[in-house]
Amino acid sequence: MKQIDGAAVAQKVHQETRQRIEALAARGIQPGLAVVLVGDDPASRAYVRSKDKRAAELGFHSVKRELPATTSQEELLAVVRELNHDPAIHGILVQSPPPKQIDEAAIVRAIDPNKDVDGFHPVNVAKLALEDPTGFVPCTPLGCIRLLEEAGVSTAGANAVVVGRSMIVGKPMALLLMRRGKGGDATVTVAHSRSKNLAAITRQAEIVIAAVGRPHFLGAEHIGDGAVVIDVGINRIDDPTSPKGTRLVGDVDYDAVAERCAAITPVPGGVGPMTIAMLMANTVQACEQLTK
Amino acid sequence: MKQIDGAAVAQKVHQETRQRIEALAARGIQPGLAVVLVGDDPASRAYVRSKDKRAAELGFHSVKRELPATTSQEELLAVVRELNHDPAIHGILVQSPPPKQIDEAAIVRAIDPNKDVDGFHPVNVAKLALEDPTGFVPCTPLGCIRLLEEAGVSTAGANAVVVGRSMIVGKPMALLLMRRGKGGDATVTVAHSRSKNLAAITRQAEIVIAAVGRPHFLGAEHIGDGAVVIDVGINRIDDPTSPKGTRLVGDVDYDAVAERCAAITPVPGGVGPMTIAMLMANTVQACEQLTK
Numbered sequence: 079m080k081q082i083d084g085a086a087v088a089q090k091v092h093q094e095t096r097q098r099i100e101a102l103a104a105r106g107i108q109p110g111l112a113v114v115l116v117g118d119d120p121a122s123r124a125y126v127r128s129k130d131k132r133a134a135e136l137g138f139h140s141v142k143r144e145l146p147a148t149t150s151q152e153e154l155l156a157v158v159r160e161l162n163h164d165p166a167i168h169g170i171l172v173q174s175p176p177p178k179q180i181d182e183a184a185i186v187r188a189i190d191p192n193k194d195v196d197g198f199h200p201v202n203v204a205k206l207a208l209e210d211p212t213g214f215v216p217c218t219p220l221g222c223i224r225l226l227e228e229a230g231v232s233t234a235g236a237n238a239v240v241v242g243r244s245m246i247v248g249k250p251m252a253l254l255l256m257r258r259g260k261g262g263d264a265t266v267t268v269a270h271s272r273s274k275n276l277a278a279i280t281r282q283a284e285i286v287i288a289a290v291g292r293p294h295f296l297g298a299e300h301i302g303d304g305a306v307v308i309d310v311g312i313n314r315i316d317d318p319t320s321p322k323g324t325r326l327v328g329d330v331d332y333d334a335v336a337e338r339c340a341a342i343t344p345v346p347g348g349v350g351p352m353t354i355a356m357l358m359a360n361t362v363q364a365c366e367q368l369t370k
Numbered sequence: 371m372k373q374i375d376g377a378a379v380a381q382k383v384h385q386e387t388r389q390r391i392e393a394l395a396a397r398g399i400q401p402g403l404a405v406v407l408v409g410d411d412p413a414s415r416a417y418v419r420s421k422d423k424r425a426a427e428l429g430f431h432s433v434k435r436e437l438p439a440t441t442s443q444e445e446l447l448a449v450v451r452e453l454n455h456d457p458a459i460h461g462i463l464v465q466s467p468p469p470k471q472i473d474e475a476a477i478v479r480a481i482d483p484n485k486d487v488d489g490f491h492p493v494n495v496a497k498l499a500l501e502d503p504t505g506f507v508p509c510t511p512l513g514c515i516r517l518l519e520e521a522g523v524s525t526a527g528a529n530a531v532v533v534g535r536s537m538i539v540g541k542p543m544a545l546l547l548m549r550r551g552k553g554g555d556a557t558v559t560v561a562h563s564r565s566k567n568l569a570a571i572t573r574q575a576e577i578v579i580a581a582v583g584r585p586h587f588l589g590a591e592h593i594g595d596g597a598v599v600i601d602v603g604i605n606r607i608d609d610p611t612s613p614k615g616t617r618l619v620g621d622v623d624y625d626a627v628a629e630r631c632a633a634i635t636p637v638p639g640g641v642g643p644m645t646i647a648m649l650m651a652n653t654v655q656a657c658e659q660l661t662k
Binding site: 201204205208234236237243249252263266268270272274275279 | 499500548560564566
């Protein structure tokens with residue numbers, strides 16, 4: 079069994095991003111990322127901080143906009159419009175989830191699709207389905223495809239099962255795996271909580287992508303011998319033996335599955351570091367496209 | 371084995387459309403469909419004629435615009451823009467394929483998404499992926515879902531395999547089958563020409579949708595006992611015994627498969643009549659949405 083080292087692959091992606099930033103610098107251009115946080119959710123605050131920090135380290139012009147939890151829809155829309163028109167900003171991200179008074183879908187639609195580095199704007203959703211390479215692909219599934227590639231897994235003709243059908247991971251993952259060309263051409267099955275005989279379905283898969291958001295949802299009975307397992311889940315569970323009293327686990331029962339599979343991503347240290355790496359890669363792509 | 375009678379279901383859909391047209395008439399509104407044909411391809415001409423005729427029969431304001439094969443991109447765009455602004459027109463369709471000098475994707479993007487009754491505009495592609503019911507779904511996959519429903523086939527939790535990954539049928543079909551709610555909630559596999567062990571995959575399916583565009587591509591070895599088979603293919607093959615010297619067949623070898631499956635659509639008379647029925651239904655939906 080090979081553990082797929084997400085942190086190492088993420089470093090490799092960051093190195094590529096640095097080189098692309100240097101190439102832009104030679105043309106007098108610095109890519110800019112704006113991350114907008116509304117409210118004081120501690121997890122969201124931590125995500126925003128790490129994105130801002132990573133962006134600055136890599137050489138981006140990094141802007142962090144922190145708005146109070148009482149921000150209105152109109153106020154947030156005004157910030158998005160200002161960033162849309164700011165020529166120093168090439169990527170815009172509004173940290174999810176926003177407070178209840180905010181219509182998140184309307185905010186996503188307000189972002190300039192050319193700066194939508196999260197890949198959630200309908201224009202980018204359509205580009206993914208239509209296999210248009212100028213679109214932005216959501217960072218987590220894009221990171222999963224890169225992990226498969228770096229692990230030497232060929233997707234063409236392979237039987238891949240995606241467990242979960244969200245618009246953040248499951249559906250874009252399926253669309254990526256079925257598109258024509260590198261990292262695609264798989265036979266793709268999307269299974270979910272309403273699937274009958276889930277174990278029988280996933281056991282036949284050469285590639286399993288777990289994206290249900292439930293701790294240890296997939297166990298030994300779900301994974302066939304020699305499968306490659308990508309675990310997108312990041313779930314916090316109680317653990318009295320840990321100093322914090324909790325720990326992070328994936329959607330896959332790693333210990334139960336590790337022995338039988340050919341390769342697997344750990345949690346933490348698997349898909350997690352890739353999401354931020356692909357966000358940075360998407361932002362540099364946005365800058366390249368906007369300034370070419 | 372039950373043969374699914376597409377012509378009968380299409381009649382039922384047309385009857386519903388008539389009732390919706392009457393309800394609009396009571397408000398002084400007549401839905402309008404414009405079908406644009408560029409060039410003189412005989413098959414396209416026949417399709418356009420039958421759409422125009424059916425629309426008129428049902429009580430639509432039906433407009434047929436026939437443009438010469440030499441029409442330029444700009445000339446065609448001008449016609450689309452005129453129809454976009456025509457308040458008597460609620461649905462616009464440009465018959466595919468256009469002549470070579472036309473950039474078809476650009477024409478589709480020029481159609482007002484609110485009048486895009488073919489469901490090919492990126493706005494409608496995204497709405498399908500995002501499960502937004504105000505979007506227009508491509509007519510053929512929408513017709514397949516209705517056939518399953520009328521045949522009493524429950525899709526929830528069922529193992530459905532779509533063979534083919536086009537944006538016209540395969541991908542929208544998969545997105546429909548996996549969405550939440552009626553006609554959806556299936557475990558969906560998209561297989562295609564590059565899939566390994568295709569027969570092993572399709573044989574396990576409770577529902578098989580064949581949309582590859584190759585005559586008799588799926589035979590007895592591809593279909594499991596008791597499966598429901600929807601055959602989207604319409605292929606013309608040589609047949610010396612027919613007066614015309616040719617006949618229409620599906621992507622499925624009907625005679626080889628009929629005995630083992632629970633239900634199957636014939637070709638012709640299966641999916642074919644549904645495509646035009648759903649086009650009419652989409653047009654009345656467009657009118658309802660635009661005039662509400």
